[in-house]
Amino acid sequence: MNQMNQLSTEFFTSLLLDPEKKAQKRQHFFTHSLVDLSDFFSSEIKADLLNNLEHLFSLNEVRRDFTMEATDHTPRRMTNVESRFLQQNKRITDLYNDPRLTSLLCDIVGEQVYPCPYEPEKIVATKLHKKGDTHGWHWDDYSFAIIFVLKAPPPSAGGILQCVPHTNWDRNFPDIVSWFLIDNIRSYYFPSGSVYLMQTKTTLHRVYPLLQEDQERIILNFAFATKNDFSDEINHETVNELWNPED
Secondary structure (H helix, E strand, C coil), rough: CCHHHHCCCCCCCHHHCCCHHHHHHHEEEECCEEEECCHEEEEHHHHHHHHHHHHHHHHHEEEEEEHHHHHHHHHEEEECCCCCHHHCHHHHHHHHHHHHHHHHHHHHHHCCEEECCCCHHHHEEECCCCCEEEEECCCCCCEEEEEEECCCCCCCHCCCEEECCCCCCCCCCCCCHHHHCCCEEECCCCCCCCCEECCCCCHHHHHEECCCCCCEEEEEEEECHHHHHEEEEEEECHHHHHEEEEE
């Protein structure tokens, strides 16, 4: 069986075997702390993930609407599904645990990556579907996340990604506005079916509020760690507040 036949058409495209393309993506990632990996994933897996997520939302969704003190009181207005429900879905966990995904991420970021050690943050899903819904400015606890944008509104309806890379989270004094004075906010539009990788621990980021009713932005987030993450003190307060509302 040749290499191409070994690639699951359910998950990946032939670009997974293209070292030149991965080198281009790696250079872009090193510069911007974010890179579009959409072309590495098949249309089949994107459609299947959306179908699975819509079913999981219908069974397990929780509405969240509050401000997060640890990130300078930025808003969280969204509907989410907790990791414990997502990890019961074999289709989702098979993709997360696929060694080819790990290998791709290592090739792009230039170091070994590991599954996120904190289960509530490992695999999460959010849906923005009301006017004003947003995942406000924040950093993540772990170094990297790969985001599957399974449904997105047009950019005129909001829901775009905004970032300030190469920033640090002072949990005692986050002072988010000061970072806007140091560097420019970069804005990105990812349409339905996009997949991007972000250096989430050192990139201040948010999803711009939805500007219209009857629009949806549905994403699946896979978190990954580096060796340094295991030695850092992480209290998970923001994750616990957002993803474990019943605790």
